[in-house]
Amino acid sequence: MKSKTTSLFSASTLALCAAMLFTSNGSAAPKDTLDAADVKFVKTEVAAGNAELKIAELGVQKAERADVKAFAEMLVKDHTQANKELNALATEKGVEVSAVMSPKHAEEFQKLEKATKADFDKEFLSEMVSAHKKCVSNFEEAAKDAKNSDLKAWAEKMLPALKAHLAQAKELAAK
The missing domain is CATH 1.20.5 (Single alpha-helices involved in coiled-coils or other helix-helix interfaces)
Incomplete structure (x- = not known):
């Protein structure tokens, strides 16, 4: 019993x-999750942000011109903060991101790493113009079309700085 x-x-x-x-x-x-397009944006921009940070750090080390070195230093500061914010948002929304540099970004980094002192500033600025054009475009799209309000607000908040980076890169490249 x-x-x-x-x-x-x-x-x-x-x-x-x-x-x-x-x-x-x-x-x-x-759980407040992101739709497929928002997840793609987060993953793409985490990868791009990490790559831009590494390239900017390289710019701090290798730039010959003082104005290019100062620009690279500003990029390091701004992208470090932006990357922290985006990674925190990704974690909050349950998006797994990679810290490994994509092959495309690694190739660009290696190209800049191998650039001669005479060519580095020009190639670095060219890469920053190209990368920031794409970045501004992606952020404008996210600020307009993101489904998640937190992600949309973050993209809107980041746009002015990214546009300023692009304008400064273009100005320095024109010198």
């Missing part, structure tokens, strides 16, 4: 725990 009661109690406890587990998952507020 005692083992039958113990078995019945164990089964009841197990059933109650299972019911509580399913009920708590079913009644919990849904």
